[in-house]
Amino acid sequence: MLTDLSPRRRRRLVAACGAALLVCAAGGTTLAAAMPAQTPRTCGLGTLKGRYHFAADGWLTTASGRTPLSYAGFEEFDGAGHIKGTIRVSVGGNVAPIERYDAAYTLGSDCVASQTGVIAGEMTHWDLYPSPKGDRFTFIRTDPGTVTSGVEHRVG
Structure with a gap:
């Protein structure tokens, strides 16, 4: 000591x-x-490829108030800008049947992605922010009147 x-x-x-x-x-x-400087990381459509699971909750907002919502499912990213998904949604405690959908995504070299598609009967828009390996990403829905975000994890 x-x-x-x-x-x-x-x-x-x-x-x-x-x-x-x-x-x-x-x-x-x-x-x-x-040591040599590392080149900045860039992304492309292939950064997101495979099956991703998700679950999230949030709110729908209208002039008359807020309604809670939650959803869970999985998405298959093909690495070329197309998504096939399966989702179950609950809005205000009313659980909808499981739905399958097709969506599209873009992914810029700055590693910011956008997703659009008709999900649960309405056109939806999302911003996605993938991790360096593309094994997970955070997302936020960008449509007016919705407040929801979450994380998707690649499982296969």
């Missing part, structure tokens, strides 16, 4: 540790400066 050392030995030990840290820091800086 440091308390068992004389004050002079503690100062020497602290000074030696400080010097070692400075050498490591300087070496790390030199090493980092010598």
Whole structure:
């Protein structure tokens, strides 16, 4: 323990540790400066490919108030801009039958995606933000009168 050392030995030990840290820091800086810069990550349609599961909830808002909603399902992204999905929706406690749908998506090199399609009988619009490997993404619905967002995880 440091308390068992004389004050002079503690100062020497602290000074030696400080010097070692400075050498490591300087070496790390030199090493980092010598490493090549990484190219910025870019995305393409193929970043999102495979089956993704999701579940989310939110609100529908109208002039007369808010109605809770929830939904769950999965989507198959083909890596070329097309989606086939399966969803079950509950609005205000009224559970709709399971529905299958087709949708389309775009994915820019900036890794921001957009999805559109008729889901649960209405045209929907979404923004998607994929992780670097495309194994998951966050989403938010962008249609007026809806407040919902969530996460999808690739499962296959």
